Amino acid sequence: xxxxxxxxxxxxxxxxxxxxxxxxxxxxxxxxxxxxxxxxxxxxxxxxxxxxxxxxxxxxxxxxxxxxxxxxxxxxxxxxxxxxxxxxxxxxxxxxxxxxxxxxxxxxxxxxxxxxxxxxxxxxxxxxxxxxxxxxxxxxxxxxxxxxxxxxxxxxxxxxxxxxxxxxxxxxxxxxxxxxxxxxxxxxxxxxxxxxxxxxxxxxxxxxxxxxxxxxxxxxxxxxxxxxxxxxxxxxxxxxxxxxxxxxxxxxxxxxxxxxxxxxxxxxxxxxxxxxxxxxxxxxxxxxxxxxxxxxxxxxxxxxxxxxxxxxxxxxxxxxxxxxxxxxxxxxxxxxxxxxxxxxxxxxxx
Amino acid sequence: xxxxxxxxxxxxxxxxxxxxxxxxxxxxxxxxxxxxxxxxxxxxxxxxxxxxxxxxxxxxxxxxxxxxxxxxxxxxxxxxxxxxxxxxxxxxxxxxxxxxxxxxxxxxxxxxxxxxxxxxxxxxxxxxxxxxxxxxxxxxxxxxxxxxxxxxxxxxxxxxxxxxxxxxxxxxxxxxxxxxxxxxxxxxxxxxxxxxxxxxxxxxxxxxxxxxxxxxxxxxxxxxxxxxxxxxxxxxxxxxxxxxxxxxxxxxxxxxxxxxxxxxxxxxxxxxxxxxxxxxxxxxxxxxxxxxxxxxxxxxxxxxxxxxxxxxxxxxxxxxxxxxxxxxxxxxxxxxxxxxxxxxxxxxxxxxxxxxxxxxxxxxxxxxxxxxxxxxxxxxxxxxxxxxxxxxxxxxxxxxxxxxxxxxxxxxxxxxxxxxxxxxxxxxxxxxxxxxxxxxxxxxxxxxxxxxxxxxxxxxxxxxxxxxxxxxxxxxxxxxxxxxxxxxxxxxxxxxxxxxxxxxxxxxxxxxxxxxxxxxxxxxxxxxxxxxxxxxxxxxx
Ligand code: HEM
Ligand code: FES
Numbered sequence: 001x002x003x004x005x006x007x008x009x010x011x012x013x014x015x016x017x018x019x020x021x022x023x024x025x026x027x028x029x030x031x032x033x034x035x036x037x038x039x040x041x042x043x044x045x046x047x048x049x050x051x052x053x054x055x056x057x058x059x060x061x062x063x064x065x066x067x068x069x070x071x072x073x074x075x076x077x078x079x080x081x082x083x084x085x086x087x088x089x090x091x092x093x094x095x096x097x098x099x100x101x102x103x104x105x106x107x108x109x110x111x112x113x114x115x116x117x118x119x120x121x122x123x124x125x126x127x128x129x130x131x132x133x134x135x136x137x138x139x140x141x142x143x144x145x146x147x148x149x150x151x152x153x154x155x156x157x158x159x160x161x162x163x164x165x166x167x168x169x170x171x172x173x174x175x176x177x178x179x180x181x182x183x184x185x186x187x188x189x190x191x192x193x194x195x196x197x198x199x200x201x202x203x204x205x206x207x208x209x210x211x212x213x214x215x216x217x218x219x220x221x222x223x224x225x226x227x228x229x230x231x232x233x234x235x236x237x238x239x240x241x242x243x244x245x246x247x248x249x250x251x252x253x254x255x256x257x258x259x260x261x262x263x264x265x266x267x268x269x270x271x272x273x274x275x276x277x278x279x280x281x282x283x284x285x286x287x288x289x290x291x292x293x294x295x296x297x298x299x300x301x302x303x304x305x306x307x308x309x310x311x312x313x314x315x316x317x318x319x320x321x322x323x324x325x326x327x328x329x330x331x332x333x334x335x336x337x338x339x340x341x342x343x344x345x346x347x348x349x350x
Numbered sequence: 351x352x353x354x355x356x357x358x359x360x361x362x363x364x365x366x367x368x369x370x371x372x373x374x375x376x377x378x379x380x381x382x383x384x385x386x387x388x389x390x391x392x393x394x395x396x397x398x399x400x401x402x403x404x405x406x407x408x409x410x411x412x413x414x415x416x417x418x419x420x421x422x423x424x425x426x427x428x429x430x431x432x433x434x435x436x437x438x439x440x441x442x443x444x445x446x447x448x449x450x451x452x453x454x455x456x457x458x459x460x461x462x463x464x465x466x467x468x469x470x471x472x473x474x475x476x477x478x479x480x481x482x483x484x485x486x487x488x489x490x491x492x493x494x495x496x497x498x499x500x501x502x503x504x505x506x507x508x509x510x511x512x513x514x515x516x517x518x519x520x521x522x523x524x525x526x527x528x529x530x531x532x533x534x535x536x537x538x539x540x541x542x543x544x545x546x547x548x549x550x551x552x553x554x555x556x557x558x559x560x561x562x563x564x565x566x567x568x569x570x571x572x573x574x575x576x577x578x579x580x581x582x583x584x585x586x587x588x589x590x591x592x593x594x595x596x597x598x599x600x601x602x603x604x605x606x607x608x609x610x611x612x613x614x615x616x617x618x619x620x621x622x623x624x625x626x627x628x629x630x631x632x633x634x635x636x637x638x639x640x641x642x643x644x645x646x647x648x649x650x651x652x653x654x655x656x657x658x659x660x661x662x663x664x665x666x667x668x669x670x671x672x673x674x675x676x677x678x679x680x681x682x683x684x685x686x687x688x689x690x691x692x693x694x695x696x697x698x699x700x701x702x703x704x705x706x707x708x709x710x711x712x713x714x715x716x717x718x719x720x721x722x723x724x725x726x727x728x729x730x731x732x733x734x735x736x737x738x739x740x741x742x743x744x745x746x747x748x749x750x751x752x753x754x755x756x757x758x759x760x761x762x763x764x765x766x767x768x769x770x771x772x773x774x775x776x777x778x779x780x781x782x783x784x785x786x787x788x789x790x791x792x793x794x795x796x797x798x799x800x801x802x803x804x805x806x807x808x809x810x811x812x813x814x815x816x817x818x819x820x821x822x823x824x825x826x827x828x829x830x831x832x833x834x835x836x837x838x839x840x841x842x843x844x845x846x847x848x849x850x851x852x853x854x855x856x857x858x859x860x861x862x863x864x865x866x867x868x869x870x871x872x873x874x875x876x877x878x879x880x881x882x883x884x885x886x887x888x889x890x891x
Contacts (some may be wrong), residue, residue: 105624117610344530
C-alpha cells in the first residue's frame with residue numbers, strides 16, 4: 001500500500017487498527033497562494049543599489065586590510081610579549097592581534113556577502129515541486145524482478161552448500177581482527193590488588209623526599225607520602241604513584257572511633273590511601289577540626305577519625321588504610337600492603 | 351556533429367573547463383538539479399549551518415595542530431619559553447602543547463579557535479537537534495537523517511572528550527581517570543576493557559597515543575561521512591518549511607541556491623569563522639599552563655569538564671554511592687547506574703521519532719513543519735528531556751554552584767536528585783498548558799481578529815478594544831496545521847459478530863494516542879462554519 005495514494009488532507013476515517021490509520025482534520029481556510037513580491041528600495045532606486053554596492057565593496061576592502069594587519073602582527077609582535085588591554089587584562093599581544101585581524105578579515109567577507117545577497121540579489125520567492133521519495137510501482141516491480149533474476153542466476157537459494165559455507169566463512173573471518181586486539185593490554189589478573197607497599201617499606205615525605213618520622217606529622221596537618229625506592233624518573237612512576245599515594249594525619253588516639261583503625265595507626269598517626277574510592281581522583285582537602293577529607297572531583301567526603309567512612313558524596317566504600325609502625329631508625333614504615341584494593345571499585349574486587 | 355557548434359562559437363575558458371569535467375564527471379547533470387535548488391528561509395535553519403561550519407573550522411585548525419603536537423607520554427624535562435614550568439618533568443604531549451601555546455607564533459590562537467569551535471559545534475548541534483525536534487522535522491522521510499544527526503551529536507561528545515584529554519594536563523588527566531574509574535565499574539568486563547584501553551594499569555604510557563588516533567582519525571572520519579550523508583539527505587529530501595500561504599506539502603518555497611544561498615551560506619561560514627577567531631583572541635580557553643602536567647596523585651580543585659560532558663558528570667556526582675558485594679564480586683551501582691542512565695536518556699531521544707510514528711500510525715511524508723504549540727505533547731516531552739539535561743548540568747557543576755552562591759553541597763545534591771524526578775514532570779505539565787493556551791489564543795485570533803490597540807467607547811459608556819479581522823494569509827497560516835484524531839480501539843465485536851480482543855499493545859497505543867490527541871490535549875481548530883457564524887451578521891468587536 002503506497003501512502004502517496006491517500007489524499008493527504010484526509011486519511012481514511014475508518015479506523016484500521018492493524019495499521020493504525022489516523023484521521024486528520026480539514027483546513028477551514030483556503031490557501032490564498034504565495035503573496036506578491038514586495039520590491040526593496042534597491043530594486044527601484046538605482047542610487048540605493050549603488051550605495052549597497054559601495055558598502056559591500058568597503059567591507060571586502062577592509063577585510064583585505066585586516067589580512068595585511070594579520071601578517072604585520074605576525075612579523076612585529078614577539079611571541080612572548082604581554083600587554084594590558086582593557087577590559088581583557090594582561091594578554092599576549094600576538095594572540096590578541098592575530099585573532100582580531102583574522103577574525104575581522106573573515107567576518108567582513110561574511111558581512112559583505114550577506115549584505116550583497118540581501119540587498120542586491122533577487123529576493124523573489126519561488127516554489128519548486130516536491131516529488132514523492134517512494135519509487136513508482138513500475139520501478140519497484142522492475143527492481144524486484146531484476147533482483148529475483150540475479151538471485152535466480154546465482155542459484156544461492158538452491159545450492160545450499162555454497163550458501164552455508166560462504167556464510168560460515170564470512171562470519172569467521174572477522175575473528176582474526178578480534179584476535180589481533182588481544183595485545184592491546186595485559187589481563188587484569190591481580191594487578192589492581194597490589195601496590196608497591198610491603199612490610200618494612202619506609203614512608204617518604206613527598207615534600208622533602210626524606211623518610212617520614214613520627215615527629216614530622218603534627219596534629220592538624222595533612223602529609224602526603226610514597227614508598228621508599230620509588231623515583232620520580234622511574235619508567236613506571238605514574239602507574240605506581242597512582243596506587244601507592246598516601247595521606248597521613250595525626251589524630252588524638254582517643255578521638256579515633258574505629259578500633260581497627262587505632263590498631264593500624266602509630267600513636268595516632270594514620271595512613272590512608274590518597275586515591276578516592278569513587279572513580280580515583282586524588283584527595284586533597286583536609287578539614288582539621290573534623291578530620292574530614294574531601295575529594296575535589298565529585299565531593300566525596302571521608303571521616304578519617306572513623307575508618308575513613310564515606311559521610312557524603314558518591315563514593316561507595318571507605319578509603320583503604322595502610323598499617324604502619326616505626327622501624328629501628330625511628331622512621332615510619334609500612335607493616336604490609338593494603339588489605340584491600342585501592343581506588344575505584346570493580347567487579348572482581350569482592 | 352558537435353564540432354559544428356564548436357566552430358561557430360568559441361566557448362569561454364570557464365565553459366571549456368566545465369565541458370572537460372562534464373565529459374568525465376557528468377557535472378551538468380548534477381548541477382541541473384541542484385544549482386538553482388530552492389531553500390526556504392527561516393532563522394532557525396541556520397543552526398545546522400553553524401554546526402557544519404564549526405565542524406569545518408575544527409578540521410582546518412586540527413590539521414594545523416597535528417603539525418606541532420606530539421602524542422607521546424615519554425617523560426621530558428621542560429626547557430621551553432614558559433618560565434614557570436622550567437625544569438619540570440612532564441609528558442611530551444604536555445610539553446608540545448606548551449610549545450604550541452608559547453613558541454609557535456599563532457599556535458595559541460589556533461589552539462583556542464579549535465577548542466572554541468568544538469564548544470560551539472556541540473552547542474550548535476544541541477540547539478539544531480531541538481529545532482528539528484520541536485518542529486517535527488524528523489518525521490517521514492527524515493527519520494534516518496535524525497539518527498545521523500543524533501550520532502553526530504554523540505560522537506561529537508566523545509571526539510571533544512578525547513580531544514581535550516590530549517594535552518595530558520592535570521585537569522584532563524583527571525577526566526581520563528574518571529573515565530577509567532567508570533569503565534572499571536562495568537560488571538565482568540570492566541577491568542579487561544580498562545587494561546586493554548590503557549595498555550595496562552592506569553595511566554600507563556599508551557593512552558594519549560591511542561586517544562590521538564581516535565581523536566584525529568577514527569571519530570572525525572566517521573563524522574565526516576555522517577555529515578556528508580546528512581547533507582546529501584537534506585538535498586535529496588529538500589528542506590522542510592513552515593506552513594504559510596502558498597506553501598504546501600508538495601512544494602518548497604524560497605530562494606535559489608545560486609546565487610542567494612551561495613552568498614548567504616558562504617558568507618555565513620566567514621561570519622562564524624570570524625566570530626570564533628575574535629572570541630579566541632579575547633577569551634582564553636583551557637589554559638593548560640596554569641594547571642601543570644598530569645600526575646595521578648595530584649589534582650586541581652573545581653575540576654570541570656567541557657560543558658557537553660557536564661550532563662554525564664551530573665549523574666556521577668549526585669548518585670548515591672551504592673555498592674553491592676556478593677559472592678566475591680562487587681556491583682558498583684553508584685557508578686554503573688549513571689553510566690546506564692546516560693545511555694538510556696540519550697537513546698530515548700534518538701528513538702522518539704519512531705515512537706511517535708507508531709502512535710500516529712501516519713505513513714505519509716511530512717514537509718510542513720509544526721509550530722511547537724500545535725504538538726503539545728511532543729513539545730512537552732521535549733522540554734521534559736531538556737529539563738533533565740539541564741538539571742544534570744547543574745549537578746555536574748555542584749561545587750561551582752556551592753562556592754559561588756554559598757550553598758551547601760548536600761542541599762545541591764538533594765535538589766538535583768529530586769529535580770531529576772520532579773523537574774521533567776513539572777516541565778511536561780507546564781509546557782503542555784502553555785502550548786494549549788497558545789493554541790487557544792490562535793483560535794481566538796482567527797475567530798475574533800487581532801487586538802488593534804485602539805480603544806473605543808461604546809454609547810453606554812463601556813470601553814472595548816477594537817479587533818481587526820485577519821487577512822486570508824494569516825487565517826490560512828494559523829489553521830493550516832493538521833490535527834490527528836485519537837486512535838480508537840473500535841468495537842470489540844466485528845461485523846460477523848466474532849469477538850475480537852485488542853492486544854495489550856493495541857490498548858497501550860490507543861491510550862498514548864488519546865494522551866496526544868484526545869480531548870483536552872489539543873484545541874480543535876476553528877472550523878469555517880464557526881468563523882462564518884461569528885463574522886456574519888451581528889456586530890462583533
Ligand atoms: C555535524 C553536525 C551537523 C551538521 C553539520 C548539520 C547540518 C545540517 C544542515 C546544514 C541542515 C539544513 C539546515 C537546517 O535545517 O538547519 C541540517 C538539517 C537536518 N539536521 Fe542536521 N546537522 C548536524 C547535526 C544534527 C543533529 C545533532 C541532528 C539531530 C539529531 C540533526 C538532524 C537534522 C535533520 C533531521 C535535518 C533535516 C531537517 C529539515 O530539513 O528541516 N542534525 N543539518
Ligand atoms: S573521584 Fe572522588 S568523588 Fe569522584
